[in-house]
Amino acid sequence: MRVLIFTASAGNGHNSSAKRITEKLLEKDPTTVIETVDMYKSYASKPKAWAMEKGYFFLCNHCVSLYNYFFKKSEKSTVENKDKSKCNKEVYPIMYGMLNKIYEFQPDVIVSTYIFGAIALTNLKRYYKIPAKTMCMCLDYGISPYWECCPTGLDYMFLTNEGMYDAFKEKGYSDKQLIVSGIPVSDKFNNPPTKEEARKSLGLDPDMFTVVLTTQSFFPIKNKTIFRELAKVQKPIQIVVVNGKNTKCKKEIDHLISTANLPHKFISLGFTDKIVEIFSASDILLGKAGGLFTTEQINLGLPGLIVDKLPQQEIYNKQYLIDNNCALAVTKDTIADNINHLINNPSCYELLRNSTLAIRKPNALEDICKVITDCPTADYSKINFTDTKKDVIRNVDRERKQTIKEQSAK
Secondary structure (H helix, E strand, O other): OEEEEEEOOOOOHHHHHHHHHHHHHHHHOOOOEEEEEEHHHHHOOHHHHHHHHHHHHHHHHHOHHHHHHHHHHHOOOOOOOHHHOOHHHHOHHHHHHHHHHHHHHOOOEEEEOOHHHHHHHHHHOOOOOOOOEEEEEOOOOOOOOOHHHOHHHOOEEEEOOHHHHHHHHHOOOOOOOEEEOOOOOOHHHHOOOOHHHHHHHHOOOOOOOEEEEEOOOOOOOOHHHHHHHHOOOOOOOEEEEEOOOOHHHHHHHHHHHHHHOOOOEEEEEOOOOOHHHHHHHOOEEEEOOOHHHHHHHHHOOOOEEEOOOOOHHHHHHHHHHHHOOOEEEOOOOOHHHHHHHHHHOHHHHHHHHHHHHHOOOOOHHHHHHHHHHOOOOOOOOOOOOOOOHHHHHHHHHHHHHHHHHHHHHO
16 A cells, blocks of 8 residues: 655644554554655745744744734635635645655555645645545644635545534535544553553652643743742642753753742653653643644543643634533633642542543544555556646636636526
8 A cells, every 4th residue: 555645844743643644554564655745845935834834833932812813814714715715825836746746656545634735635636636545634623724625625534523523514524524533643642551650650759649741832831930830839749841842941940940949849851752651640731732732631531721822723622621621721820729729629630530531532543544544546547647837736726716606606
């Protein structure tokens, strides 16, 4: 089998999902031929590729309100105006490169981990024959803009949760296309150590209430503010701080630990490969709500205290957790109140934990890969592709405008 995966560096989740799928497919069948392509790095202009990767992080870190404004504005795209939506032209610069790669590689299956890859495939299918089975997936717990633009271009659409099903039906997808799989994360999150084993391996007290603080990308609360709140926690707790690759943040955290004179026990980590052990050892996570990160948390049954001032997709993830009694919303001034509440009310904490365990989808990666491996071999023998980039854009644009004209005539 030959599998082509289109991904993008807008956040970490798309590339991570591509990597997990690749690993699982090769584990199931080492003879599988897989190629992963970052669409924007490979086919777009350098400014466009920068905007997709670095621009995303810049906006979320420094201008999250502006990012959310444009996100909400994009939600005005509807099923009725999907062919007129600006997202169609947004993918024109990458279409030729994608189509050329498809005909060169001749995959049996094409997987896009990013919605704009699905939009590009949908546009290409207006004019060009693509014999491979095509599929895409949600990597958040809310519904992002533009999914209504893709139903005619996808054979399968993997959804995060059951609540999305009816909404995607309204966006034009059929029952045959929709599969509620969950978000694919590493298998190691499905076979964690016990809390006792994890705490022992990390040198933590086996009986103390434990918080994991994740201050990764564009964390909206200052370290000093967090420590001010931790000083209000009434009973001694232990806190594991995970900073990712932010060395500046780690140095500041280490300084605060050494000077704050708090009764709590701290373990300060930079980048670590022990997330499974840390999450397994913890009682609650204080952090953000990225799609894959949230899924890893859910799969380990770890409830959350989710901060505010998030990118819009993370606001939707946060709301999903709250609606399912898996997390509590906190601000920079209510962190201690919520920790004290959970410590003093074990029944409230158990509700959060049991609710988190109830929404787990630990077989997501396996289920997605089974759909891929069950696909038939694609036949490219009758395809002779000689078009230029200008030809591809012109042909697709003509077909899109024809579709708009036909719909207007009805």
